[in-house]
Amino acid sequence: MSLELLQKEYEALRAKAIKLDLTRGKPAPEQLELSNELLALPGTGDFTAEGATDVRNYGGLQGLAEARKLLSSLLGAPAEQVVLANNASLSLMHDTIIFSLVKGNADSAKPWGKEEEISLLCPVPGYDRHFRICEDYGIEMIPVAMNADGPDMDEVERLVAADASIRGIWCVPKYSNPTGAVYSDAVIERLASMKTAAKDFRIFWDNAYGVHHLTDEKIEIANILERAAAHGNANRPFVFASTSKITFSGAGIGGFAASKENVAWLLARLTPRTIGPDKVNQLRHVRFLKDAAGIAALMEKHRALLAPKFAAVEEIFAAGLTGLKDVSWTKPKGGYFTSLDVPAGCAKRVVSLAKDAGVVLTPAGATHPYGKDEADRTIRIAPSFPKPEDVRAAAEAVVLCVKLACAEKEAG
Numbered sequence: 001m002s003l004e005l006l007q008k009e010y011e012a013l014r015a016k017a018i019k020l021d022l023t024r025g026k027p028a029p030e031q032l033e034l035s036n037e038l039l040a041l042p043g044t045g046d047f048t049a050e051g052a053t054d055v056r057n058y059g060g061l062q063g064l065a066e067a068r069k070l071l072s073s074l075l076g077a078p079a080e081q082v083v084l085a086n087n088a089s090l091s092l093m094h095d096t097i098i099f100s101l102v103k104g105n106a107d108s109a110k111p112w113g114k115e116e117e118i119s120l121l122c123p124v125p126g127y128d129r130h131f132r133i134c135e136d137y138g139i140e141m142i143p144v145a146m147n148a149d150g151p152d153m154d155e156v157e158r159l160v161a162a163d164a165s166i167r168g169i170w171c172v173p174k175y176s177n178p179t180g181a182v183y184s185d186a187v188i189e190r191l192a193s194m195k196t197a198a199k200d201f202r203i204f205w206d207n208a209y210g211v212h213h214l215t216d217e218k219i220e221i222a223n224i225l226e227r228a229a230a231h232g233n234a235n236r237p238f239v240f241a242s243t244s245k246i247t248f249s250g251a252g253i254g255g256f257a258a259s260k261e262n263v264a265w266l267l268a269r270l271t272p273r274t275i276g277p278d279k280v281n282q283l284r285h286v287r288f289l290k291d292a293a294g295i296a297a298l299m300e301k302h303r304a305l306l307a308p309k310f311a312a313v314e315e316i317f318a319a320g321l322t323g324l325k326d327v328s329w330t331k332p333k334g335g336y337f338t339s340l341d342v343p344a345g346c347a348k349r350v351v352s353l354a355k356d357a358g359v360v361l362t363p364a365g366a367t368h369p370y371g372k373d374e375a376d377r378t379i380r381i382a383p384s385f386p387k388p389e390d391v392r393a394a395a396e397a398v399v400l401c402v403k404l405a406c407a408e409k410e411a412g
């Protein structure tokens with residue numbers, strides 16, 4: 001279609017004055033409804049947990065035993081190697097970084113903050129809040145390319161072997177934010193076994209979407225804790241997960257799993273911070289979710305609501321964008337996002353065109369460290385929150401904006 005025709009179509013879209021939002025990777029209200037039972041749990045007479053623990057009182061720093069059992073398969077570790085904190089997992093990631101900066105981790109010669117320079121590898125595109133933690137605390141971010149099967153491991157291995165300032169890597173191993181990529185077993189093996197110049201190197205393994213399948217395939221990945229231990233690197237992974245997108249976002253349980261030594265390290269760091277987590281909330285989750293099968297059954301209900309929205313985006317992108325030069329998008333089998341790549345130099349333009357037409361997209365660049373996508377190519381699409389008909393309308397608008405930005409670029 002010519003530039004002129006696309007401009008006309010775009011003006012017609014603007015005239016409709018729609019108001020849609022594809023920025024938010026959060027559950028839709030219908031998904032939250034699925035867990036409303038939680039609002040009445042554990043109930044007025046139910047406050048005793050395993051070991052005669054009174055959940056109304058202080059204590060139990062590591063989290064309730066039955067709650068740790070409940071989340072043990074999600075975190076991929078036995079309950080003894082799980083620490084449950086409060087409402088969500090990002091704060092645990094933040095705290096493990098802060099504790100490392102101030103005190104060092106279990107293998108550090110001195111606190112990270114006392115080193116000349118500390119850096120973390122950041123697979124890109126990635127999750128902006130990981131990057132924000134680094135940026136706020138002066139940790140340099142080194143981008144590495146994210147492929148369909150995980151980070152570019154040749155590059156990762158080269159960098160970590162050569163540079164002792166690199167103390168870790170951010171990983172969203174399953175249904176990654178934002179591409180939906182799943183780490184292959186081969187990539188996990190290399191992460192678990194690679195030689196690192198820093199002996200206190202940590203993998204920040206953010207398994208935020210471990211049970212968030214969108215297809216029947218229900219992909220399972222290799223267990224990073226087991227693989228790292230098998231290679232003599234038991235302390236390398238810090239695993240994180242939460243119930244944020246299982247029950248209530250930001251009103252669930254955040255979890256950490258790691259080697260016994262790392263668990264002892266974290267508990268020591270948490271001791272001055274808190275007398276214990278919110279055990280009432282942990283018990284409520286145990287009563288509601290019951291076990292891994294209970295979680296899986298609930299996730300099926302989420303999937304029934306989410307999968308059609310992702311299918312709509314795929315159908316509309318495929319119909320409108322197939323064959324457009326340098327335009328591609330991911331087809332996630334789980335998680336909360338799709339990533340759309342447009343020709344170099346066009347992402348900001350697409351986001352701005354969409355905004356002027358009433359469709360808010362995540363700012364271009366948000367998927368990269370320091371908010372800088374040098375190629376200006378990547379746009380994160382989050383279809384979970386809007387109603388299905390709004391997802392369709394927003395995806396159609398995005399298609400038009402991409403076509404128009406491409407035509408503008410070609411016209412120079």
Ligand code: PLP
Pocket residue numbers: 025087088089090091127172177206208241242243244249250254
């Ligand atoms: N990690 C990733 C990759 C996410 O996409 C999100 C939310 O979007 C979070 C963590 C936040 O998790 P929580 O709610 O447990 O802090």
